[in-house]
Each structure stands twice: as structure tokens, then as C-alpha cells.
Amino acid sequence: MVELNFARVRPEAVMDLTRVPELREWGTENGRLRVGAGITYTRVIRELGDRLPGLAMASRTVGSPQIRNRGTVGGNLGTASPAGDALPPLYVSDAEVELASVEGTRRVPVAEFVKAPKRTATNPEELISAFLVPEAGGPQQYAKIGPRNAMVIAVCSLGLAVHPERKEVCACIGSAGPTPIRACEAEDFIRGVIEEEGLWESRGELAEAALGRFGELVSEAARPISDVRGTAAYRTHAVGVLARRTLGWAWNEYRGGI
Amino acid sequence: MRLNLTVNGEQRETDGVWEGESLLYVLRERLGLPGSKNACEQGECGSCSVYLDGILVCSCLVLAGQAEGSEVVTVEAVSGDSGLHPVQEAFVEAGAVQCGFCTPGFVVATHDLLRRNPEPSEAEVREALAGNLCRCTGYEKILDAVRRAAARGEDAPR
Ligand SMILES: Cc1cc2nc3c(=O)[nH]c(=O)nc-3n(C[C@H](O)[C@H](O)[C@H](O)COP(=O)(O)OP(=O)(O)OC[C@H]3O[C@@H](n4cnc5c(N)ncnc54)[C@H](O)[C@@H]3O)c2cc1C
Ligand code: FES
Ligand code: FES
Numbered sequence: 001m002v003e004l005n006f007a008r009v010r011p012e013a014v015m016d017l018t019r020v021p022e023l024r025e026w027g028t029e030n031g032r033l034r035v036g037a038g039i040t041y042t043r044v045i046r047e048l049g050d051r052l053p054g055l056a057m058a059s060r061t062v063g064s065p066q067i068r069n070r071g072t073v074g075g076n077l078g079t080a081s082p083a084g085d086a087l088p089p090l091y092v093s094d095a096e097v098e099l100a101s102v103e104g105t106r107r108v109p110v111a112e113f114v115k116a117p118k119r120t121a122t123n124p125e126e127l128i129s130a131f132l133v134p135e136a137g138g139p140q141q142y143a144k145i146g147p148r149n150a151m152v153i154a155v156c157s158l159g160l161a162v163h164p165e166r167k168e169v170c171a172c173i174g175s176a177g178p179t180p181i182r183a184c185e186a187e188d189f190i191r192g193v194i195e196e197e198g199l200w201e202s203r204g205e206l207a208e209a210a211l212g213r214f215g216e217l218v219s220e221a222a223r224p225i226s227d228v229r230g231t232a233a234y235r236t237h238a239v240g241v242l243a244r245r246t247l248g249w250a251w252n253e254y255r256g257g258i
Numbered sequence: 259m260r261l262n263l264t265v266n267g268e269q270r271e272t273d274g275v276w277e278g279e280s281l282l283y284v285l286r287e288r289l290g291l292p293g294s295k296n297a298c299e300q301g302e303c304g305s306c307s308v309y310l311d312g313i314l315v316c317s318c319l320v321l322a323g324q325a326e327g328s329e330v331v332t333v334e335a336v337s338g339d340s341g342l343h344p345v346q347e348a349f350v351e352a353g354a355v356q357c358g359f360c361t362p363g364f365v366v367a368t369h370d371l372l373r374r375n376p377e378p379s380e381a382e383v384r385e386a387l388a389g390n391l392c393r394c395t396g397y398e399k400i401l402d403a404v405r406r407a408a409a410r411g412e413d414a415p416r
Contacts, residue, residue, distance in 0.1 A: 001319045004278045005299040014277070016324050064389020065370070066316045067301055150388030151302065 023074065023129065033135060034098070037074025037128040041086075044073065052133065054089035054140030054159055061085055061144045064151055074128045077113065080120045083175040087114065088159025089142055091172035091180050093133045097121075100129040107132065114179045138162035139253035141246035144174070145230075145238050155230040158218070158242035162250045167191065167200055169250075171214075171243055176235040177223035186217035186243065203255045206247070215244035263325050265289060266335035281325045282306045282317040285332060293333040293362045297391075304390030305363040307370075308332045314370040316389070333362035336369055345369050345407045352403035356394035363390050368404050377408060 003009040017023055023038030026048070033051060041059035045068070049056040055073075062068050062085050076086040077097060090110045097113040099106050099122055110131070113121045122128060141160045146152030157174035169190045171183045193210045194200055219240030224232040261275045261284065272288045280299070285291045285308070295305035299318045306317045309331040317330075336343045342350070345368050355361050364387065371378055371386040378386065383404050392400060 001280065001321060002300040004321070005280060005318060010278065014321065014323075016321065018324060063301070064304065065367070065386055066304060066307055066314055066389045067319075069313045070315050070319060148388075150385065 017074075017127070029132065031134070032132050034130050034132050035073070036130050037077065037098075038072050039074075040070060040072050041068035051135045052089070052093075052140075053136055054092065054142050054161055055086060055133075057140070057142040058085040058089045058144075058157075058159065061142070061150075061154075061157075067151075073131065077110075077128055077131070078120065078122070080114045080116075080118050080179070082117055082177060082179055083154045083157070084180075085142075085144065085154060085157065085174070087180045088157060088172040088174040089140065089161075090131060090133060091182055092140070092159045092161040092170035093136070094170075095131050095133040097128060098130040098132060099123075099126040101126040105129065111180075111182065117178050136161065137165040139250040141250045143242045143246050145242070153229065156222075156224065156235045156239050156242070158239055158246055160243070160246040160250055162254050164200060164254065167195065169194070169247065171218055171247075173218065173222050173239050175224075175229075176239050181221055181223060183218040183221040183243070186214050186221060189217055190214050190247070205255070206251045211244045211248055214247055215240035218243035259323065261322055261326055263327065264329045265291065266331055275322050277321075277323060279322040280318050281308070281310070281320040281322050281330070284322045284325070285317060285330070291332050291334055295359055295362055297359065301389075302391065303360070303363070304367060304387075305360055307363040307366040307390070309366070309370070314367060333366050336365055343369070344410045345372065345403075348403040348407035348410065349400075352399050352406055354395060354399040354403035360390060360392040360394075364392070364400055368407060371404070372408060376411060378404075383408075 017038055023036040026035040041062045044059045045056045073086045076084045095110045096107040097110055108121050115121060139162045144157040145155045154175040156176045159172045161170045169187055171186055173181045173183060219236050222236045222239050224235035226232045259275050259277055260273050262271050270289055282294055282296055285294055294308055294317055297303045297305040301316045301319045307314060308317045310320060311328050337346055345365055349355055367387055367390050375382060383401060
């Protein structure tokens, strides 16, 4: 719409998807949530805050009430911006994106769906119809850096999910690479530490050194550029700090029981 | 194209709407409702805030055709027959208006906040108004106005 207002685009046709009620629905399917692409951030916060706490946290950071009332998770997927706030939470929960056309529907892991900045796996005849994601089995976090508390595109961000049911911790970097990036080495490292020390069972403390190393490994996974919002060096450093902090918060929540 | 919609309770029809037009443009230029302001046309400033089917939106980000058949309430309808709405009175009393360009947007956004949350905390007020920019007042008087309006506790009529 902004592009239209500024006469940057003059599309031959536009489609109003807000009139398709199916795209606004959500429910469960084989133990996972299937959420219509047309769900707004306001509704994610209100209706799915307990089931998808990470996505709800990310949704709270989007724009303003006016923007959250109107902007959708499907639109965030379609935009495929590395700074899209809905993306890291979907990555850390291994969400799938459902694409529909007259030919039928297919489901693509979100990390394969997002190809490059503003490029997705959607074919011209396809629409994003929904995303599929398991309900949170443990604590989730989302942290975002920007010059204000609202109305900012992320300088960088981090989504994190503790998955006690599969004994994993997943972390995804936002806005510090061409696409969101899962920090696999950091994930492997922390899984090893937790397992070795039996922390899933004991719910014991995570050592400061382990949190620090986790942050370092997340920093190493970042592939940022320097732009008007921040330098590559700042982003690399900052995602490490976010990783250390969000893991600390999420692990404390796990220790306190769910 | 022809557009049919309800604006401030009145059924309106307008012809010759260009498909790429925003709801804001239609309200201001075709329906004679200049209360909603056009300042940024990119969702950043909130001056164009209206209710679309009861939901607070930036009308500059709504394609006119998307509003077909829907119900729009603009700042013009916030005040009733009995004069200013308590939110508007509070803005006047607090001196929260300087050039006034941002005021309609703030009034509608404040109206929305108080109907959702009649007793908002300071943080909730700031959060709710984060999408509205003012270049004149420095916001203190606006926050003051919101506090006054909330303290009055009058249930905002729609
Ligand atoms: C003032 C402002 C502030 C913003 N702040 C943030 C922010 O803080 N964080 C953030 O992440 N984003 C932000 N955005 C960007 C935008 O609001 C979000 O990306 C939002 O999720 C877009 O959703 P939409 O429904 O409006 O999508 P649209 O703008 O309608 O569409 C976006 C793109 O996705 C495509 N698309 C949409 N739906 C589908 C579908 N079902 N199938 C296939 N393609 C589809 C469209 O063709 C288009 O290319 C902001 C935008 C504005 C104007
Ligand atoms: S004119 Fe719509 S938000 Fe600024
Ligand atoms: S009073 Fe001038 S912009 Fe707010």
C-alpha cells in the first residue's frame, strides 16, 4: 500500500485477501496448530499468546496498534524481509508454510520457504494459505533491538525456544543476514551442556560460562551487513548479547516449572 | 470503480474511484471528510487513524476497495450532538493541541485505547499511542490529556 501511495508500483491487479474468511481461521491438526495466513498480529497476541508465546512476543514488537490490527503473519512471510519479526519465532519452532493453488496444496519448511531478501518459494499461481506450528512445549523468547520501543524495523533480533519435549534449544537470528538464520552450532553446544549435566531433569542452573559461549556461537552464525540501521560489527555483537539474555530468561522460566 | 460504504452511520456511494486509491483519499477528497489527516501516507504517523469495522487502522494503508461494504467511523463522528467528546475536551484543557495536525489521529487512537482499557497505565498509554506522531507538543501535554480523559472515566460512546 505504501508503494502504491508513493507511486512506486502500479500493479495491473490487486487481490483483497481480507475477504477470505478461511485465511483468518486457526485450529489444531494432528497435534499441531494450523493458523490461517490472514491472522493479524493483534489476534496472535490475543488468541494465541499462551500457545505460541514466542510469536506473540514478536507480534507485540511490530509497529503500532494500527499496524498490528491490520498486518498479518502471512504478509510477513510474503514480504520475506530478513527483519520480519514473525520469522524467527517460526524458525525456532520448525514451522511449515502451506501454499495453495488450484493445483492443490503443499507444505514447505519455513527455512526453505524464505529464499533470499524478498524472495520466497511461492510460485506465481500460489497463495500462502496457512502456517503449521507445534504449540510451545516450553519457554519461548523474542528480543529485538531498535532505537525506539515501538514502530521500528529491527536492527537485529533473536527468537529462542526451549523444547523440553525433544530436549533441544533452538535459536534464530533476525535482521543480521540475508534471511533469518538458525544458529545451529550454538544449539548443538547448549544441548550438549544441558545433557551432560542432566539439567533437563534437575532443572538446575545454566552456568554463566555456558550462556556466554552460547552467545558467542550465535554471534559467529550471524551474516550481517552494515546499513543505516546499524553496522555489521554492532549486529554481530548484539545478537550474541540477545542470545545470552534470552536463553537466561527462558531457562529460568523452565527451572521455575511451566 | 464505484464504492459503497457506511461512513459515520451514513450510507455513502462514490463513483470514479481509482483502484489504487487509499481509504484516506476517498474520505478526504471524495466524501468531504477532511478530519483524518494525510501526513506520511506510510503508516508511520497515525494522523489518518479511523475505525474500519470497529478496528483502529491507518486509513492511508487501506485500499479504498477493501472498504467496500464496510463501516468506517472517522474523527468527525467522535463528537456527538452534545458537543465535544470527553477525550476531545481533555485535549483542549490540557493544551495538547498546537498546530493540530496530529490531533484527530490522537483523538481517535485515545478513544480506542480508553474503550479497550478505561484505566491504562503510563506504559500502556505510551504503547497505545506509539503509532501517532506529533511534531509540536513534545507529547507531555498529550499524555496529560489522556490521563485527564481516563480520569473522567466516562465511557466513550462510539
Ligand atoms: C508503519 C509500518 C510499520 C511496520 N512495522 C513492522 C515491524 O515492526 N515488524 C515487521 O516485521 N514488519 C513491519 N511492517 C511491515 C508489514 O506491516 C508486515 O510485514 C506485515 O506483516 C505485512 O502484512 P500485510 O498483511 O499487511 O501484508 P501485505 O502488505 O498485504 O503484503 C506483503 C507482501 O506479502 C504478499 N502476501 C501477503 N499475503 C499473502 C498471501 N496470503 N499469499 C501470498 N502472498 C502474500 C503480498 O503480495 C506482498 O508482497 C511495518 C509496516 C508499516 C507500514
Ligand atoms: S498518513 Fe497514514 S499513518 Fe501517516
Ligand atoms: S500539534 Fe502539531 S503535530 Fe501535534
